Amino acid sequence: MKETSDNRITLNLFSAFGPQRPIKLHAGRYETLENVKRFVSRALRISIHGNIVLASKGRGLDSGDGGETLERLDARDGDSLTVGLYTPPLPSEWGKVSKAIDVEVEEGALVKCREHAAKHPLVEVAGLLIGKETGEGRLLIKGSTPVAEGDESSVELDPVRVASVAEHLRGGGEYLVGWYHSHLSFGPSMSKIDARLQMGYQQLYGKSVAAVLYPSGNAVEFYRVETGNDRPLTEDWDLSMPEAVTLTTVLEEREEAKITAFSGRDALCGQEVELSVAVTNIGTAALSRARVDGRVTSPDRKESLSVSSDLISLSPGESKTCSLRCPIPASWPSGGALAYARVRALDANTWISPPAATTITLLQPPAYRPRLMVYKTSQRLERGQTARYAVYVRNDGNRRDEIEVNWDLRRVPEAWTASMYDGIEERTPPFSLTLEPGATYRLVLEVTPPATGYGGASAPVTIGVRSLRAPGERPGEVIPRQSGKH
Numbered sequence: 001m002k003e004t005s006d007n008r009i010t011l012n013l014f015s016a017f018g019p020q021r022p023i024k025l026h027a028g029r030y031e032t033l034e035n036v037k038r039f040v041s042r043a044l045r046i047s048i049h050g051n052i053v054l055a056s057k058g059r060g061l062d063s064g065d066g067g068e069t070l071e072r073l074d075a076r077d078g079d080s081l082t083v084g085l086y087t088p089p090l091p092s093e094w095g096k097v098s099k100a101i102d103v104e105v106e107e108g109a110l111v112k113c114r115e116h117a118a119k120h121p122l123v124e125v126a127g128l129l130i131g132k133e134t135g136e137g138r139l140l141i142k143g144s145t146p147v148a149e150g151d152e153s154s155v156e157l158d159p160v161r162v163a164s165v166a167e168h169l170r171g172g173g174e175y176l177v178g179w180y181h182s183h184l185s186f187g188p189s190m191s192k193i194d195a196r197l198q199m200g201y202q203q204l205y206g207k208s209v210a211a212v213l214y215p216s217g218n219a220v221e222f223y224r225v226e227t228g229n230d231r232p233l234t235e236d237w238d239l240s241m242p243e244a245v246t247l248t249t250v251l252e253e254r255e256e257a258k259i260t261a262f263s264g265r266d267a268l269c270g271q272e273v274e275l276s277v278a279v280t281n282i283g284t285a286a287l288s289r290a291r292v293d294g295r296v297t298s299p300d301r302k303e304s305l306s307v308s309s310d311l312i313s314l315s316p317g318e319s320k321t322c323s324l325r326c327p328i329p330a331s332w333p334s335g336g337a338l339a340y341a342r343v344r345a346l347d348a349n350t351w352i353s354p355p356a357a358t359t360i361t362l363l364q365p366p367a368y369r370p371r372l373m374v375y376k377t378s379q380r381l382e383r384g385q386t387a388r389y390a391v392y393v394r395n396d397g398n399r400r401d402e403i404e405v406n407w408d409l410r411r412v413p414e415a416w417t418a419s420m421y422d423g424i425e426e427r428t429p430p431f432s433l434t435l436e437p438g439a440t441y442r443l444v445l446e447v448t449p450p451a452t453g454y455g456g457a458s459a460p461v462t463i464g465v466r467s468l469r470a471p472g473e474r475p476g477e478v479i480p481r482q483s484g485k486h
Contacts, residue, residue, distance in 0.1 A: 009070065009077040013040065013239075016055075016084040016159070016166040017176045018205030019133070025081075026240040029071045033061055036070070039241050040083065046203050053084040055163035082166055084159035085200040097190045100209045100222040102138045109141045110180075110211075110220065116146040117182040117215045122301060124155040126181035128165055129211060132174050139177055139207050151340060151355045152295070152304075154193070155181055178222075180211035188214040188221040193350070199225045256283035257290065257343040259356040260319065264339050266361040270330030273360055275307070277341050278321045279353070281314035288313050289346045294324045299335025299362060311346075328362060334398075337362050368470035369396040370403040372463065384451035391420075391443040393465055395435035402468040405443070406430040412447075413456030419446045432468060 009029050012022035023044075027036060033054070041052050054061045061073060061081075109131075116125045126148045131141040147161055157179060166176050179201065181194070190198070190212060198210040202225060209222045261278035277292045292309040309322040324341070337360045343353035371394040379387040395401050406429045409418055420427050421444045433441050447459055 009075065009079075011075065012078065012080045014080060014082050014166070014170065015204045016082055016163045017178070017201055017208045020166070020170045020175055022080070023239060027070060028241065029075070030069050031241060032067050032069055033073060034067060036241070040239070043239050044083075044203075046085070051086040053086065053159040053163065055082045055084060055160050055167070056080065058160070058164035058167060060160035060163070080167075080170075082163040083204065084163040084166075085204065086159055096226045097195050097223055098226075100139070100224045102207075103141065103209055103222045104134070104138055105141045106143075109143050112144045112146060113180050113211070113213055113220075114215070117213050120149050121215065122184075122297075123152055124150045124182050124184060126150070126155040126157050126179065128162065128176050129178040129180055129209070130169065130174050131177040133177075133207065139209060141177060142174060144180060152184055154351065154355075157197070177205070177207070178209035178211060180213060180220075182213040182215055184216075187217060188212040188219045190223050190225075195223075195225045198223065199227050202227045253285035254283040255285050255287060255290075255345050255348070255350075255352050256281075257287065257314070257353040258282045259292075259341060259343065259353055261321075262339075262341055262356040262358050264358050264360040266363070267328055268365050269328050269332045269334070269362055270365060272325045272327050273337075273339075273362075275324040275326065275339055275341065275358075275360075276321060277309070277324060277356070278319060279312065279314065279343055280319040281316050283352070284316055286313070286315050287345070287352075290314070290343055290352065291346065292322050292324065292341055293344050294326070294339060294341040296326050296328070296360070297338045297340075298332045299337050300333055301338075303329070303332065330365075332362060334363050336360070364398055366399045367397045368399065368401050368467035370394070370401060370465045370467050371396045372465045374463070381449070383449055386446050386448045389445040389447070391445050391463060392440050393433060393435070393443065394440045395437055397467070398437050399469070400434065400436050401470075402432050402434050404430055404432045404466050404468050406464050406466075408462040408464070411460040411462075413459055415450040416456065416459040417446075417448045418459070418461050419448075420444070421446070429463075 007029050008026055011025045011027065013025050014020050014022055025040070037052055037054060046052060056079065113127060116127055125146065127144055127146040129141050130143040130145065131139060134140050145165060148155055148157055150156060169175050190210065194210060194212070201208045209224055211220055211222050213220050258280050259277060260280050264273055264275045267273040273296065275294055279292060281287050290312050294307045295304055296307070297304040305326055307324045307326040309324055312320055312322060314320055339358050339360055340355055342351050342355045344350070345352045373392040373394060374389060376389060381387050393403055393405060395403065412418055420429060423442065423444070435441060445461065445463065447461060449459070
């Protein structure tokens, strides 16, 4: 490490957004990373004190111990650090959201954005906008790069990945000028959470914009938020940390929860599905007004239903299991339904847990429908000949069924004979067949008149089938659902 006489080094700070002009930071090599972050946040008037990210060569230094010194982190004189931001907390006074009118978009610049959203149609996606300022002070967007996929109502941008993209662009004529994300509903408008993130990015680069895509409406809009910050981070500054700093640590109350278990019982369409959600308060503040919000999406992904738990109250470290009940429409098809759950703090109207997901198997209610098919029901023959009928028994229900086959020979004249075969041996009705849904079984009915004498002009044989597993049917009763007559 190159050292000065007073054991201090100079680092080059770059913003993740905007033109890549360095800010000089002079610091002692034994200074801790946490002190550096606090000093940079305070000196640059970034209002999300303590939530900035310092990244170097695609690696977030925040992932290590904040007590590590610059020397232990192998920071050298002249090294570059990229300043990024986590999503800041909600401000006490909300900034006005307005459409950005000074934005120009090159043809094809948003192709990757739209392709990213089309590739993940069931969740929100996010990425970064690449471009530069024109000579007239307008913002020219020349391209984009995908970064993240979320769930159906939110998506998060990892600041380290944002910093890595900014470092990759450094040295060229283009840089990060904003970000984009998609909405599955509500159109191309900015939510409070979207505006919160955009306010943070504008503290890094005042002209940065937020693009909101609404794929189903084939629309896109560009926005900015009034921040009141008139000191753009990209000015050439020279910062020098003092030799001694007095630091005061205050425990910040933080609402945060975690879903430790999430499961659902398989159910029949037309009935309720029960979801079990185990929630633990992993924050430092007690939760007094929170609830679990869930969503169940149909197996064909065409419909979804929302469901919420009762209010829950949890002390830090306390756990509780909530039960959510969601009525499933009878019109939904069978298959795997997707269920999602998150914990919401109602007072702040913010999500305080990552989403959890599980799959529930839905089945249609049992239907027992045996079917008898005889394609030729009458034959003419001479004495001594045998008439053969192909008889098919089909399970048109949705469950394995035990189907009884029976016949009525009371109208068969004396001296005529009737026999039934299954292709291997003769079967004497009544007998039963076990068939899977959609399966078909073939039988052969043979009817033979006497060779001599008078035995009647015709022999009607009535064949019937019925389910032995259907509720309400009594064994031994002949129910001719469909019949074949000779």
